Amino acid sequence: MMLALAGYPLGLSFAFLDPAHDAAAGQVGELVTGSYCDHARLAELADRSDLITFEFESVPDSSAAALASRTEVFPPPKALAVAQDRLLEKRLFQELGIPAAAYAEVGGPEDFQPAWASLGRPARLKSRRLGYDGHGQAVVAAAEQLEGAWLEVGRVPCILEEEVPFERELSIIGVRSGSGEIGFYPLAENHHQAAVLRLSLAPAPEVSGRLEQDARGISQAIMEKLDYRGVLAVELFQVGASLLANEIAPRVHNSGHWTQDAAVTSQFENHLRAGLGWPLGNSESTGPCAMVNLLSTIPDQSRLLAIPGARLHLYGKAPRPLRKLGHVNVASPDPGAVTASVERVGAVLGVDLPKPRFKGSYWPR
């Protein structure tokens, strides 16, 4: 939906494939209702489209590949395949020399002992596929906990990954067009509650030029390796002055929603431009911004809109516990105003939000 809202002004039109009859995107374009595995519906979508993208990471990469045989698809289906499998992701990081948490493959019980032996420290068992927002994970503090963890994640192929004592999670949104043109948004700092993203700060406070460059290097290496087209998010852990790659998301990303109100060009518009082979838009920040996710319920709009600098983005989705129903971007040239307004957003939501650490001396850089 947000891609379409960004795309109509560029002269584009949109159709959507979604399993739900009441998918919110249907409000702003034609809706083809069907499963992402329904090849008849996929064909219908392909026939009416010049260009197809996805913003849901669990679209089967085989479906994306089937679409790609009929029309243009971006990002490349192979990026989807990598993002859907933690093992392929780890191997990609290794291949590109990108630092990441140590891991061992766990295909089944026969791997418990060697995997634990190779790591030898507290770790987390993660299913290779279909993990998101903390699902499909179990903490493993000792070798004998591996069996229970494996039952917990559903006896599926996994990786065992060392627990990294990181200081914060950052993410970098990169964008690459078919022509090879590349752009980066400044790093965002991400805060989770109940394993769901709650707040992103952008540009991330207290980021050295070196750290920013490291993040861009990681993003660029991945995009070039995958012959990427579109927006790519890379989630990163900061440990001291270093970054570890956590995972990639081959799509517009929640931690980049701040770009709608505090970057010259939003990630949504740049994703489309990249897919179309059009020149990329300026991805610079226009000022400090805090993005707050609206989860579970939709608060009274007018209370949110009364908050200085608050910009509302609802998705037209029905309320459901922990469902992402929208977000609020709080943007202001004045870092102190952002902090004050985030506190007011928290009060309307009835939640404690992390206090943005934007500093006066930090903006503009």
Next chain:
Amino acid sequence: MMLALAGYPLGLSFAFLDPAHDAAAGQVGELVTGSYCDHARLAELADRSDLITFEFESVPDSSAAALASRTEVFPPPKALAVAQDRLLEKRLFQELGIPAAAYAEVGGPEDFQPAWASLGRPARLKSRRLGYDGHGQAVVAAAEQLEGAWLEVGRVPCILEEEVPFERELSIIGVRSGSGEIGFYPLAENHHQAAVLRLSLAPAPEVSGRLEQDARGISQAIMEKLDYRGVLAVELFQVGASLLANEIAPRVHNSGHWTQDAAVTSQFENHLRAGLGWPLGNSESTGPCAMVNLLSTIPDQSRLLAIPGARLHLYGKAPRPLRKLGHVNVASPDPGAVTASVERVGAVLGVDLPKPRFKGSYWPR
């Protein structure tokens, strides 16, 4: 369409009444096809809507009033009635003590002599109703030209208005909510080609605080008098240090399209907020902006998007001579960059555009 694009993120949904089956807005909401005078279709629209607005000034005020008897309508139909009739508009200005060009009523040939006598100088005969973009007007340099002018405008009720040697056209976009909350965007300076708006500069260069206040006073007086709700544009002529009111537009206005990319809150969002009785958004400018209308044909998107600071807004309309098909907002914190980019937009369009007179010393104020 632009109202809908601004409104979906606020959690609203949209249906449209339009005479054209292929109306662009139908892409982003349900389309009811019918004439603005078709009371069955109007009733259908009213039944499915909690709140109705219009962005086409020639909707009959009787249709707006019929809708208002079934559901909420904003701006008030009486504002539409005034805006549709130059005589009522003139009388409103008089009543509120708002300076405007002198005029005389011309109902028919019997008024030629007294009208000319009361003005006694070069004037313009303007049809009271359905005038826009220079249509329904004829220049009258001497009394004996009145008859020819009257034939030219179609022998309809007119006003004869003195020709004002103004220095420039400005416009003020005001917004008033049902609660009486009022906001103003900074003045825009408007440049026409072939009687059609081609370029607006906002904030208008070289505007004194006094001039800005005068414009706001005019807008506020009109909004309060009409118990207004929504966005109101007032076109003004600057003569020396004074302003003359030219006409009002009770809707989102072309000279306010710059607000999409260079104001904290766009006129579209604020129009909706005002209609809903929600708090108004900040209407301050974020930097100098030039809005260039795309007329007649749609240029290659990628050439426009390659221009620094250029933000594209296409309307999804079929090309037609002098039809407004979209606009480009050129925004940058650097006035010199705006000037350079406007020149590039002109080159892509193949037209000479006025050179923005934004000055370095002028921004920020």
